[in-house]
Amino acid sequence: MSKTRNKIVSSLPVTAFLGFTLFVFGPSYIYFTNxxxxxxxxxxxxxxxxxxxxTTVIFFTLILSTLKDSLFEKGVSVLFAVSFLLWVQGSVLLWDYGPLDGRLIKWEDFRYYGYIDxxxxxxxxxxxxxxxxxxxRFASKLSIALILTQLITISIAYHNAPKPSFKGYVFDDSAKFTFSKKRNVIILVLDAFQTDVFHEIINEDGKYASYFDGFTYFRNALAGFAKSYAAVPFILTGQYYDNSIPIQQFIKKVYLDASIPKVLKENDFRVDLFPLINHTMYADERVASNIKKKVLKKRAIPKIFDDANKQQAFLFDLTLFRYAxxxxKKFVYNGQSWFLSGLFRAKHNDVLFIEEMISSSNSADDIGVFKYYHLxxxxxxxxxNENLEFERLKPNRNGIRQQAKGMxxxxxxxxxxxRDLGVYDNSLIFIIGDHGGGEYPLGVNVQASGYEENTVSPSIHVRIRGAGLPMFLVKPFHSKGKLKISDAPVSLGDIAKTIASELNMEQDFPGRSVFDIREGENRNRRFLFYDFEDDWNHKYLPAMQEYLISGFSWLAESWKAGRQFKPNEKRPERK
Structure with missing residues (x-):
């Protein structure tokens, strides 16, 4: 009995090192730094x-305590080695595989990492x-020392982590597809949908244009920012972020000062927001009707196994990817599907969105309704693919076009x-990309517009231009007829002003109503381009390059570089 107790005491720090590294330190560090x-x-x-x-500590401690002395020594040694290797792999041998955002990883390009590992x-x-x-002999003391090291690291990460408002709230979806028989304002965002892709598709097949009864396609449109983090607040407020204050502070300020959601809510609209990325919104009950304070409920079954919460499984996937x-790693990444969280994904979220909309939508004799959907x-x-069926598509223009057709x-x-609900005519509808697809090998098909690129060697890289060219379609209240095409120089920052104008509200938003802007008008517009260097958890965005656009937005000759807006913080050197 005494020998067994000694085995338990001597093995406990080692099993704790394994369990702590894999199930506490790993997930916690990833959580706080992202x-x-x-x-x-x-x-x-x-x-x-x-x-x-x-569970890990008890399981391995019990196993080790039952081993013979010779095997116990080897068991503790090997278990410590595995724990140490996991820690080194996740803390030191951090190979750069690029953004883990769904793109394919060319594993053959990184085989030398495998040789080193x-x-x-x-x-x-x-x-x-x-x-x-x-x-x-040294395993117990080293295990305790490394656990303490990890605790200090977690504490620092916790202290430095942002404290966003949305963590304390939920976006209630109980009325997600309840529309008003009176009037509706709807913004449907199809993330990264580039305008020339849309134009190319409707040129090739007129059935796609026939979907948009009463709409105007503003093909000479411009985004405000290259990525969603700053682009979404720009759409809903018309305000540019300039890196002068922390971005979460900016988001709070502009949503509470004068944003379309807040203003409409103050004017007796029901305002429902359904963001793709929560931290692009300021979660506050003054901003939207469906923002509710989060109430934690006791659950008999761990939430990690609940199909409604895939993100928690994804956290463990990221941990496994980092420490393997x-x-x-290839098996953890699982061809973009991930090892654990892929088990929960029976269907694509956008497909689930439209299925739920078809099956559960309804209308009510209600006040006006504002809906923001981001897919x-x-x-x-x-x-x-174009039939909304699961198919792994190549990350090139043809693959993007297929998914775009599906959207x-x-x-x-x-x-x-x-239309079936009888609310189409009394709805003001925006169908937009929040930006273009500049980070993908997409290019810009200027010829689809009928224009020709006059600049032989464009000084503005096509990737930058592509990021600034979102699809932009609008249907006013009671508008009918075939899809119109306009070359009016509009911006996503005009949406807030357009909504206020169409509702005859006197709120002074930046920009202009898109219906007041004439084709051929000489209007200067702004676009700010930036790349994420490592993550989204800095207080500021990376340095943003301003571009001034005068003329048709697809053409390189219309673009000129302006100022640079650098973050007001010191960033660590990239490893």
Missing amino acids: VLEFSYTYSEIFRFLALFFL SIFWLGCLFFALYKSKVVC PHFL NGAHLPFVL LKLTDLFLKKL
């Missing part, structure tokens, strides 16, 4: 981390087996359902 990516609070996930940690892992395991007495040696649209991963079919189903 806190804006997750909709849930740390307290919601911590109990599951604690459960997995304790394999040599290191095999060498450490070999040493642990053949020098087990030496390793076992190179040749195992994945033409953004990575490219896994939906247009989805939009057609959405609009048909509004």
Whole structure:
């Protein structure tokens, strides 16, 4: 009995090191350094981390305590080696595979990472087996020291993590598809849907244009920003972010000062927001009707296994990806589907959106209704074909076009359902990309517009231009007829002003109503381009390059570089 107790005492720090590294430190560090990516609070996930940690410790401690002395020594040594290897892999051997945003990883380009990992892992395991007495002698003390090191690291990460408002709220979807028989204002965002892709599609097949009865296609449109983080507040407020204050502080200010959601709510509209990315919104009950304070409920079954909360499984996928040696990462990534969270994804979220809309939408004799829906649209991963069927598409223009066609079919189903409900005519509808697809190998097909590119060697890279060219379609109240095409120089920042104008509200938003802007008008517009260097968790955005556009937005000759807006913070050097 005394010998068993001694085995438990000596092995406990080692099993705790394994459990802590894999189920506490790993997920916690990823969470706090990417806190804006997750909709849930740390307290919601911590109990599951604690459960997995304790299960791991108890399981391996019991196994080790039953081993014979010679095997016990080797068991402790090997377990410590595995724990140490996991820690080194996740803390030191951090290979750069590019953004894990759904794009394919060319594993063959990184095979040398695998050689390094394999040599290191095999060498450490070999040493642990053949020098087990030496390793076992120091394993407990080293385990405690490394656990303390991890605790300090987590504490620093927690202290530096942003504290966004949306963590304490939920976006209630109980009235997600309830529309007003009186009047509706609807913004449907198809993320990264580039305007020349839309033009190319309707040129080739007129059926796609026929979906948009009463709409005007503003093909000479311009985005405000290259990515959703700043683009969404720009759409809903018309305000440009300039890196002079932290972006979450800016988001709070502009949503509470004068945003379309807040102003409409103050004017007795029901305002429902359904963002793709929560931290693009300021979650506050003054801003929207469906923002509710989060109430944590006790659950008999861990939430991690609930199909409604895939993000928690995704956190563990990221942990496994970070801590696994190179040749195992491929199986964790699972061809963009991920090892654990992929088990929950029976259907694409955009397909689930339209199925729910068709099956559960309704109308009510109600006050005016504002809906903001943000879908994945033409953004990575490219896994939906033109029939809204799952298909892994190549990340090139043809693959993007196929997914874009699928999104247009989805939009057609959405609009048909509004007609079935009898609310189409009394709705002001915007169907837009929040920006173009500049980060993808897409290019800009200027010829689709009938224009010719006059600049032989454009000084503005086509990727930058593409990012600034969103699809932009608008249907005013009671508008009918075939899709019109306008070359009026509009911007996504005009949406707030357009809504106020169409509702005869006197709220002074930036920009102009798109219906007041004439074709051929000489109007200067702004676009700010930036790339995420590493993550979204800095207080400021990376340095943003301003471009001034005068003329047709697709043409390089219309673009001129302006000022640069650098973040008011010191950023760490990239590794």
